[in-house]
Amino acid sequence: MAKFLVVLYTALVWWCYLLCNIPAATSIANETDRVALVTFKAAIDEDPFGALTSWNHSVHYCLWNGILCSRRHPDRVIGITLRSQGLVGSLSPHIGNLSFLKSLVLENNSFHGPIPQEMGRLFRLQIMALNNNSFGGAIPTNLSHCSSLKYLNLMVNYLTGTIPPELGSLSKLGALSLAKNNLSGTIPPSIGNLSSLSTLSFMYCNLQGEIPGEIARLRGLRLVQLSVNNLSGKVPSGLYNISNINSLSLGVNQLEGNIPADIGSTLPNLQALYLLDNLFTGTLPTSLSNASGLEAINFFFNHFSGTVPKDLGKLLGLRGISISKNWLQDDLTFISSLTNCTNLRIIDAATNLLRGSLPDSIANLSTYLYEINLEENQIHGSVPSSIGNLVNLTILGMATNYLIGPIPSSIGRLHKLQVLRLHQNKFTQLPSSLGNLTSLNSLYLGQNNIHGSIPTSLGNCHSLLELYLSQNNLYGPIPPEIMKLSTLSTFLWLGQNALSGSLPLEIGSLKNLADLDVSHNRLSGSIPNTLGSCLSLEWLRLENNSFEGEIPQGLRTLRGLRLLDLSHNNLSGLIPSYLGEFQLDILNLSFNRFHGQVPIQGVFQNASAISVVGNNDLCGGIAKLDLPPCPSSKSSKNKLSHKLKVILFVVVALVICVTLLVVFFIFLHRRRVLKKKTPSMPSFKNEILRVSYAELLKATDGFSEANLIGIGSYASVYKGMLNQDQMMVAVKVLNLQLRGAFKSFMSECKALRTIRHRNLLKIVSACSSVDFHGNDFKAIVYEFMANGSLHKWLHPYGVAEQEQQGELRKLKLIERLDISIDIACAIEYLHCGCGSTIIHGDLKPSNVLLDDEMTAHVGDLGLSKFISAASNDVSQSQSDSIAIRGTIGYAAPEYGMGDMASTLGDVYSFGILLLEMFTGKRPTDDMFKDHLNLHNFVKEALPDRVMEIVDPCILLEHNTRRWIKDCMVSIMRIGVACSMESPTNRMEMGSVISELYKIKNTYVNEGLNQ
Known part of the structure; x- marks a missing residue:
């Protein structure tokens, strides 16, 4: 009994001792967490929204804004959440003393400096969100000690160095995002050890090398984002077999190889597939339609060939497809299949080899459709009038094709259209309904065969920023209504048409316009002073018209001009000295009727930046312009002496001219005599071969198209075999109907007969004769180059x-x-x-x-x-x-x-x-x-x-x-x-x-x- 009492007494003593010391231990723990938080606040330089105002001694720290304490362990901090508070400062290393911390959310602030290595002490940490800050330095390797970490988001910072392989030990990690940092190196193979990972985002990280094959071990992956890096090689085949993936983004890298034909079956849950801007080859997988949830397909800028899958219409949820800048050779029947995709927003198939005409079924596409881009293909025929049914269309691009006929008036029903690009086609007529497109920002109709006048209704397009109508057959005056579109700011291009009349005074309304081109038209009258109100002008092209009068003083306000071309007009008067005050890169005043002294200040000191040729009454200027000096005032005696000198000069000149005329006729007579005696055939030093028209005709199989290897400005080039020496040659046949062809022939003969160099094309012979129809025939015969042109x-x-x-x-x-x-x-x-x-x-x-x-x-x-x-x-x-x-x-x-x-x-x-x-x-x-x-x-x-x-x-x-x-x-x-x-x-x-x-x-x- 006594022994039992002793044991009981001892137990009671220890129990009392522990009860007495628990407050002290708790107090120490409380003080540690409080000091860590106070130090955290001290490292903050700016707190614009007062997020840390409550962090003071009058309130218990568990009640401070953004702080969460544990229920099981009172007064222990388990969470800090201060997202989007505008905080500026560094992250205190004392954060590592919050040993019970499970969640640290500081996203969308302005923290800078390194991420403290002390973070590695937080072995209970599960969530770490430091994204959208300005953290720099390397990713701490000690983060691998945070063994409970499930969510790690460091994206959108300035972190450098490589991805630590040690992160591969975080077996509980479900989401890892390092996107948009300044990292380098490769993706470590240890990433394959993150067995719980479902989200992987390494976009915009400057990563290199190949995607490690170990990534295929991550069977739980749902989102993979590796876009915008320098990754190369082939995509590991196992990645295409992770059936849980719903978003695969590998765009803007240098990845290569084919896409598996069964990708739609092996990735049945796929919703987004981004492979743009890589080096992928092969055909587009037809199995894509098996991934029934697919919403976005982007194969832009690769080397895919073949046809476009015809059953994409099975993807009822498809919202966007981009296959532009590939080598796809197909007709446009795939558009008909897309009519089933009722949520479709984007069709981008530009820059391919697509051919055929636009199907009428284009009108049955989704009413949600806001972009169609079919530019740079081989599409022909007309635009269906039913295109006006696509009432939500915002962007329509069909430039650089072979489309013909009038632009349908139904296009005026597309009231939401902001961009219309139909340039470089063969359209013939503009509908007045274009004026209904009041939301239009960009209108590109240049390089067509459009005739008629510019519709005045375009003046209703009050949102227009840029207008391109150059290189058509437009005639008549420029509508003043267009010049009143004060929104025009990027450019107004009306050049290379047949527009007439004057430049409207309303041009002064274009105060924000940067680029104006009305060159190569039939405009006349004076340049309006109101042009000086276009204070944002940088490029002004008025050349090749019939403008007259002086350069107006109103232009002196155009201080931002970089290019001014007034050449080939009928302008007169003095060249304004204020042009020398402009910071011009190019000033072209050539072929007008300017007179007087050329200024010498500013741009006029740079002979390579200005041109004044074709103005015969100009004088002075810098020496490189080679203009006569300007006359100075002299006494009447000197003037009389000058007149006598002029008369004497004229008499001497007449004598010389008569003498030269006689000599010329003698020379001409002798030349005709010699011409009868000798054939018109260029001579070549060391000439080894003479050929006739008949031989060249036979050598090229009658100049057949099968032997045509090139067409130039003045000639066509044929491959041929000369029987004389069984020599492969290239025969350049001049088209003498073209102006300048004969001169080109003589220039080339003159050059080739006097020069020899291993890197110049060697001439075999030349032929100057007549063909079997009595027409002049001229050709040059060269050595045949087996590998063709560098182009x-x-x-x-x-x-x-x-x-x-x-x-x-x-x-x-x-x-x-x-x-x-x-x-x-x-x-x-x-x-x-x-x-x-x-x-x-x-x-x-x-x-x-x-x-x-x-x-x-x-x-x-x-x-x-x-x-x-x-x-x-x-x-x-x-x-x-x-x-x-x-x-x-x-x-x-x-x-x-x-x-x-x-x-x-x-x-x-x-x-x-x-x-x-x-x-x-x-x-x-x-x-x-x-x-x-x-x-x-x-x-x-x-x-x-x-x-x-x-x-x-x-x-x-x-x-x-x-x-x-x-x-x-x-x-x-x-x-x-x-x-x-x-x-x-x-x-x-x-x-x-x-x-x-x-x-x-x-x-x-x-x-x-x-």
Whole structure:
């Protein structure tokens, strides 16, 4: 009994001891949590909404705003929720002392600095939402210690570094979002250990490499977002077998391969499929209709071919389909199947090879439809009038097709239409009902065959921002109603029509307009002073009209002008000095009747930016304009002396003219005599072969279309076999009916008979004869180039020859560089290696031919010009040379100002060609409009974003190599330096060759051997 009492007493003592000490332990815990919260508040710099006002000593911290305490463990903080409070500051490391914390929600604030490593102490933490802040630094690896974590959202911050592989240990994690950060590296394979994961979002993270195959182990995945990265390779096949996935987003990467034919069956729960902007190939899976819940399909900008699945109409919930910028070859019957999709909002099938006519069933599409884009296809026929039934349509794009006939008046029923793009077709008539489209922002109807007057009803389109009616057959006056549309701000293009009358005074209402083009019309009268009210104008083109009178003083208010073209009019008077105060890039006043002194301030000091040619009464200006000095006041005696000198000069000039006339007639007589004795046949040094018309006719099988390999400005080129030496040749037959063809023939013969270079197209012979009908016949015979033109290698798709020969392989980087060097060597030889300086004048990919060893040969010297070798100053030696037209996109900008031919013009063309070779972008690409061109496109990307603009084929070949970025930067810089707007800022071809060889030796040769 005594023993029992002793034990009982001891137990009672310990019980009392514990009761006495519990308040002390609880007090310590309370103080820890309170101090952590106080420190959290101290790190906040701004609290605009007073979210932390209640955080003071007068209130228990469990009652503070945003704080949640535990019921099981009183006074222990288990939750902090302060979303969207505008808080600015850092996250205190003391947050790691809240050992009972289960939820931390600080989303949509402005926290900055690193995420504390101390967060790893929170082993009870289940929810961590720090998204939409400004956190920086690396993702703490210690987060892997938060073993209870179920939701981790760090998206939209400035986090850097790689994704920690340690995160793979968070076996309870159900949602992981790191999207929109500045991360790098690859997706760690350990991601496959997150067995509970259902949401994975790594969009906009700069991730590289392949998608790890381990991701296929995550059988619970429902949402996968990997878009907008630099991921490459093929998608792991197992990812397509995770049947729970309802949203798969892999867009804007460099992924390749085919999409499984059974994807609709293996992903039956799929609701959204985003594969846009990748390198996927093959056909569109017909099984997509098996995923009955599919709402969004986006295959934009890939290499898909074949037809469009015809049973997409089974997807009753489909809201949008985008298959634009692929190689789909099909008719438009798939549109009929989509009439079953009653929720459809978007149909985007632009930039394919779709053909046929628009089906009448287009009227039966969903009434919710707000966008149809069928631009850049091969659609023909007319637009069904029933299109007016789509009353909710907001965007309608059918540009760049072969549509004909009048634009249906029913289009006026589309009252919600904001964008109408029908340019580059063959439409013939505008309906007055266009005026009913009062919500219209953009109206593109240029480059059609539209005739008649501009409907005055367009003045009802009070929301119009941009109007494009250029290059049609419109006539009559410009309606004043259009000039009253004060909303017009982007551009108003009415050029290249037959509009007449004056420029309406109401033009002053366009106060927000940036770009006005009424060039190449029949406008007359004076330029209205009210134009000076258009204070936002940057580009003003009035050239090729019949404007008269002086340049109005009212234009002096247009201080933002960058381009002013008044050329080819009947303007007169003095050139206003205020134009020198403008920051103009281009000022063209040529071919008018201006007189007096040319100003010398501002833009008038830059000879490459202005043109005043064709104004015979101008004087003064800077020396480079080569104008006569302006007369100064003299005494009457000097004036009389001057008159005597003039009379004497006239007499001497008459004597000289008569003498020259006699000499000319003698020369003409002798030439006729010699012409009878000798045939009109260009002579060639080292000529080895003579051919007749009959031989060329036989060699080309009667100049058959089967042997036609190209058509140029003045000639057609045929492949042929000469029986004399069993030699494959290319026969360039001049179309002598075209003005300038004979001159082109003689220019090319003159150039080719005096030059020899391995990178110039070698001439075999020339034929100047008559055909069997007695018509003049002229042809040049060249060596046949087995690999065709460079153009077909850079842009093989859509070229007719490729449809017959099959797809060409892609040019490798080393081949592009070698071809660039070959072209540069040829141009440098023409400029410096001949007896006379020769200007090519039309350098472009289609004029560069490749032999069977892929060596480049520059051809087509039909626009070439000679400069006397005796002159050291090119600008002074070309006074007898007319300006070169060249090809749009490749011709130097100064040629458009009327400047004469120069070697620096060739340098510009080479620079554009070089940029095209390594970006894959044509200089005439639709993306280049307003003041964005290929030169500026590349220049703005250098050096940091250069890999974003490089031809994807190069990246596919070398993307993993470290030297490729430096190589591309060096090449692009050469292209930019050669294509500078000012000729004096361009590189010389000799320096270009040296730099290209240096790049080849420094990067490519060494890089390929690594």
